Amino acid sequence: MGTVPVGVGGVRVTESSSASLVVDDGERVGKKGGVGRGAPEAKTAMALKNHSEAERRRRERINSHLATLRTMVPCSDKMDKAAILAQVINHVKELKSKAVEISKGYNIPSDTDEVRVEAEANAVNSGSFYIRATLCCEDRPELFAELRQTLDTLQLKLIRAEISTLSGRVKNILIMRCDDNANDIDRHIYTASVHQALKSVLDRVNSTVDFYPRAKRRRISMFESSCSSS
């Protein structure tokens, strides 16, 4: 047969506007019964078949992903599609909130880049003072060496470093001492240049990180659900 077995398929009319019911410009109606010029019919029939098969594959892709999600999310046996998706949404939210909760109190690298430099409040009032710097970015093996080198050229002595990594991200917290004779203004200038230096380190990381598989310049935070479209 031409097309599908078409159960009840026949003509369907949804009530509505008006007219148009009878239009049929004659040629399209051919179907298999008609003779007409044989070629085009077979073609459109094939096209239609391809179409429905493609659509079928598409549906299978979507449904297989849905099936996967069903297994990943709190046991949802016999839930309809919408319920599964709702459950997935809640699950993702819960995972995120757990992540942020765990991170409280620990210095866990976040998913957003961060450069922070601050002069320590309790700096001794002598020729030297302390700076606390934070750099959070994609992890790279040579990053810490590069960081030390950068700080060396700024004549900063690394006192203590707290480094944590998570899923390819790294967060460095660096306590450093500057031994220059420095008045208040110098300290601000110093702080600013340290900030700038770290920012350029970050930029270098972000310009080369594309060579690595997990390259995602802009990633969504575990904590935020912002989605900058544009």
Next chain:
Amino acid sequence: MGTVPVGVGGVRVTESSSASLVVDDGERVGKKGGVGRGAPEAKTAMALKNHSEAERRRRERINSHLATLRTMVPCSDKMDKAAILAQVINHVKELKSKAVEISKGYNIPSDTDEVRVEAEANAVNSGSFYIRATLCCEDRPELFAELRQTLDTLQLKLIRAEISTLSGRVKNILIMRCDDNANDIDRHIYTASVHQALKSVLDRVNSTVDFYPRAKRRRISMFESSCSSS
């Protein structure tokens, strides 16, 4: 053919294969114009209309959840449905692996209940020995008091407790001393009774936890993706 440009609303005619185009066994064709035995036609028409509207609502539910997911997952603008779902799957996996990664080294309460009791290996070879007990379950305000009371009746002295909570779950790690004169057999018996006592505490928690909103006796682990069907 009939299918005028008509956006969505208007008359829709699905070309049928053979037959049915012209068949119309009279009664079925009625439309609104027909008189005949008016009732059944209008009824099925209404049913059909309801059906398609319900289906539309269903689609809207699913699609709105999909839209929500799109905003929660790493920026997926202009991805098709299947791609969004695939992305969600990866995102959930990543969140889970991050969670398990973070938890390494810390005593974070897991999503599965746990009772563990062990005699400390480095127990002094005297009349007293140490027991390390772990209880992980849903959190309840009075849990710790109840725990202490339970241990008191077992004549266990609490030496140290490490308690961590996360998203309504709690994990207690208790180091306790038993001052009874005890040979090896007594220790095993003791350990077993402590285990049993803690299990009954857990059972009590699980039997009353339903009064609390976040009651979920069986929850899927952040770490495991097992889904016991049945």
Next chain:
DNA sequence: CAGCACACGTGAGCC
């Protein structure tokens, strides 16, 4: 049979 959920084939529109 109403109500619901799903799979299907198809028309429209977009590269």
Next chain:
DNA sequence: TGGCTCACGTGTGCT
């Protein structure tokens, strides 16, 4: 043009 996605209305089966 053909391949693709999406929304739609509908057939079907389950409760």
